[in-house]
Amino acid sequence: MKKILIVDDEQDIVESLKFVLEAADFTCYCAYNGEDGLRLAKEIMPDLIILDVMMPKINGYKISRLLKYDAKYKNIPILMVTARSQEEDKLIGEETGADEYITKPFELDDVVKKVEQYLK
Amino acid sequence: MNTNKFDKILYMIKILVISDQKEKCDFFNTIFNKNTYEISCLSDEMLIYDLVNADTPDVIIIDTQINYLKNLNKKIKNLCPNTIIIFLNSASKIDKDLIKYANAFFTDGMSEDFIISTINVNLRMKNSLEMLSNSNKDLADSLYRLNALYSTSSQFSGTLDKAKLIQYMIEGMDRALSFSLTCTLSFCTEEEPVLILNSLYELSDELIEALKLRAVLNYNSLFEGKKLPAEINSDTLKVIKQIKYPASRFTFSLFRFDNMFAPVSLGDNFFGCVEIFKESAFSPDDATCFQTIAQQVALPLKSATLYQEIIEANAKLAKLERLKSEFISIVSHELRTPLTSIKNSLDILMSGRCGEITESADKFLSMAMRNVQRLSGIINDLLDLSKIEAGKMDFNFAPTNINTVIDYVKNALSEVAKSKGLTITIDQQKSLPDITADAQRLEQVLTNLVSNAIKFTPENKTITISSKLVNSKDIHINNSFKDYIKLDEGDYVLVCVKDEGIGIAEKDLLHAFDKFAQIENSLSRKAGGTGLGLPIAKQLLEAHHGAIWCDSELNKGSEFYFAIPTAKIEQLV
Numbered sequence: 001m002k003k004i005l006i007v008d009d010e011q012d013i014v015e016s017l018k019f020v021l022e023a024a025d026f027t028c029y030c031a032y033n034g035e036d037g038l039r040l041a042k043e044i045m046p047d048l049i050i051l052d053v054m055m056p057k058i059n060g061y062k063i064s065r066l067l068k069y070d071a072k073y074k075n076i077p078i079l080m081v082t083a084r085s086q087e088e089d090k091l092i093g094e095e096t097g098a099d100e101y102i103t104k105p106f107e108l109d110d111v112v113k114k115v116e117q118y119l120k
Numbered sequence: 121m122n123t124n125k126f127d128k129i130l131y132m133i134k135i136l137v138i139s140d141q142k143e144k145c146d147f148f149n150t151i152f153n154k155n156t157y158e159i160s161c162l163s164d165e166m167l168i169y170d171l172v173n174a175d176t177p178d179v180i181i182i183d184t185q186i187n188y189l190k191n192l193n194k195k196i197k198n199l200c201p202n203t204i205i206i207f208l209n210s211a212s213k214i215d216k217d218l219i220k221y222a223n224a225f226f227t228d229g230m231s232e233d234f235i236i237s238t239i240n241v242n243l244r245m246k247n248s249l250e251m252l253s254n255s256n257k258d259l260a261d262s263l264y265r266l267n268a269l270y271s272t273s274s275q276f277s278g279t280l281d282k283a284k285l286i287q288y289m290i291e292g293m294d295r296a297l298s299f300s301l302t303c304t305l306s307f308c309t310e311e312e313p314v315l316i317l318n319s320l321y322e323l324s325d326e327l328i329e330a331l332k333l334r335a336v337l338n339y340n341s342l343f344e345g346k347k348l349p350a351e352i353n354s355d356t357l358k359v360i361k362q363i364k365y366p367a368s369r370f371t372f373s374l375f376r377f378d379n380m381f382a383p384v385s386l387g388d389n390f391f392g393c394v395e396i397f398k399e400s401a402f403s404p405d406d407a408t409c410f411q412t413i414a415q416q417v418a419l420p421l422k423s424a425t426l427y428q429e430i431i432e433a434n435a436k437l438a439k440l441e442r443l444k445s446e447f448i449s450i451v452s453h454e455l456r457t458p459l460t461s462i463k464n465s466l467d468i469l470m471s472g473r474c475g476e477i478t479e480s481a482d483k484f485l486s487m488a489m490r491n492v493q494r495l496s497g498i499i500n501d502l503l504d505l506s507k508i509e510a511g512k513m514d515f516n517f518a519p520t521n522i523n524t525v526i527d528y529v530k531n532a533l534s535e536v537a538k539s540k541g542l543t544i545t546i547d548q549q550k551s552l553p554d555i556t557a558d559a560q561r562l563e564q565v566l567t568n569l570v571s572n573a574i575k576f577t578p579e580n581k582t583i584t585i586s587s588k589l590v591n592s593k594d595i596h597i598n599n600s601f602k603d604y605i606k607l608d609e610g611d612y613v614l615v616c617v618k619d620e621g622i623g624i625a626e627k628d629l630l631h632a633f634d635k636f637a638q639i640e641n642s643l644s645r646k647a648g649g650t651g652l653g654l655p656i657a658k659q660l661l662e663a664h665h666g667a668i669w670c671d672s673e674l675n676k677g678s679e680f681y682f683a684i685p686t687a688k689i690e691q692l693v
Binding site: 010012013016017019020023083104105106107108109 | 453454456457458459460461463464465467468473492496
């Protein structure tokens with residue numbers, strides 16, 4: 001089973017994502033702040049990361065940048081999720097190497113479809 | 121000012137006769153020892169110079185037979201260049217050398233009447249010349265002053281800086297009036313009141329203290345019994361010195377000076393006051409000039425005050441506008457996160473993944489979902505508007521075919537229309553030229569217009585979306601909009617969304633594009649709008665150098681038009 005790491009300080013959102021992804025036969029690991037997310041990413045080597053931007057301790061941009069500049073982790077697809085939608089934020093997301101950019105509110109089914117697409 | 125000597129009866133005409141011959145002296149004595157003449161007869165050279173020096177005669181009669189004649193002529197001309205010189209010539213032939221010094225010649229045996237009339241004619245002539253020269257001098261003075269006033273006026277009109285205006289006033293007085301010291305109490309130079317001392321020479325500390333005290337006294341007397349616009353205190357009053365010749369110093373008492381004082385104010389606005397000192401007396405002209413400058417500066421100071429108020433009010437407004445945009449932006453972002461959680465939960469429940477849902481549960485879940493989508497739409501609209509207003513909206517301009525946009529919107533909305541029993545038909549002009557546009561934003565505009573049409577049209581009616589290419593001169597804009605829409609000349613792609621709905625009253629047409637428009641408030645609420653769709657559409661189209669307007673008739677239907685130029689955006693900018 002493919003491993004998905006969900007990093008978001010909004011527990012409710014993590015919960016709903018976990019629910020639909022598990023229903024689609026993925027194993028989910030959850031972190032509720034940036035530091036835990038980064039540690040968990042290195043520990044479990046997930047197949048894909050769903051990453052929120054605005055988080056306490058380390059924000060999503062930084063985590064993405066740290067992982068994408070490390071040869072060991074750079075091939076892990078990162079789906080960046082945020083409530084921000086300013087164009088400049090999108091640019092920062094791309095610069096950090098995130099593979100996909102999803103704006104809240106999103107369709108859960110769309111997220112599942114995207115995850116499946118990356119892990120085909 | 122000039123006084124005619126003949127007007128003054130008491131004035132004695134002073135005559136000096138220079139001759140060493142007694143009979144000649146006696147002759148003139150008998151003539152001039154009456155009427156209004158005062159005659160002296162001298163022959164001693166030194167005594168002559170002393171007298172001429174001490175009490176310049178009006179007329180000197182010189183006997184040409186005197187032996188020191190040549191020297192005397194030169195000296196007298198130097199000592200009293202304006203005195204009338206008449207030579208007493210015994211010989212019939214006149215020495216040419218004498219002509220350059222002479223106003224007239226007497227010869228032996230001349231009658232008394234002839235002598236007196238010659239003197240009077242010469243005196244009158246001299247007097248007229250003096251008057252003329254004085255008038256010329258007055259004229260030159262006035263001209264100089266007028267020039268100074270003129271250049272000061274043009275300086276006044278050239279700035280809205282209050283500190284500069286006060287400085288120009290001081291400089292203007294410097295140019296127009298020759299003074300020793302101006303003492304200006306200014307409320308416009310710095311935030312605190314200041315005393316500007318513009319002086320010819322350096323001022324002693326005692327003198328400065330005296331001037332400070334004087335300024336406070338003058339100022340308080342101006343507002344006697346009235347409320348002061350600002351408290352000033354001679355101990356804490358700040359002094360700015362502008363000294364022309366700092367090497368010299370005023371040594372004498374201020375109270376020996378002549379002075380003038382004027383407030384600088386207009387209506388209720390008080391900008392300061394100015395006092396001017398001079399060693400000699402000021403003339404009435406000086407006073408007029410002084411008052412004029414002090415009054416002239418008040419109006420530009422008032423304008424500058426108003427200008428400053430406008431600038432400050434504008435800055436405040438701009439700040440409020442920015443805060444509002446930021447506030448909307450932050451609030452919208454914060455709203456999105458919980459909204460996502462609600463939406464996700466509803467999605468999961470409605471998918472049946474948590475167990476089967478009864479029909480009535482589904483009804484309420486759908487209701488919740490509909491409202492989540494509506495809330496989400498409102499947040500998006502708010503964000504869009506705040507972005508546009510803050511100038512932060514980015515557009516991806518690219519060649520776009522409007523018919524593609526129309527097809528997309530029709531496909532996206534035909535299901536919704538069908539569910540309300542409405543038909544969407546399309547009437548496109550084939551092969552329209554591309555326009556430079558952000559296709560996604562145009563979809564947003566058109567979706568909004570068609571959604572509105574669906575909302576406000578009753579069952580079994582038709583909504584038509586049409587497109588065509590028109591020239592600006594063939595575009596007809598109705599009276600409600602024509603004053604607000606100015607289309608540049610050229611070709612436009614014109615899109616029309618026509619419905620058979622409730623329509624809009626003519627008086628409300630223009631307001632349909634206002635933010636949070638409240639036309640038929642209850643209805644728009646029932647139909648589920650934010651009131652932001654049309655203002656956003658208007659702003660988006662303006663960013664495309666286009667325009668939006670509508671024709672409508674109550675209970676008949678509306679036609680919403682928008683036009684976008686076919687010229688490239690960079691050609692339009």
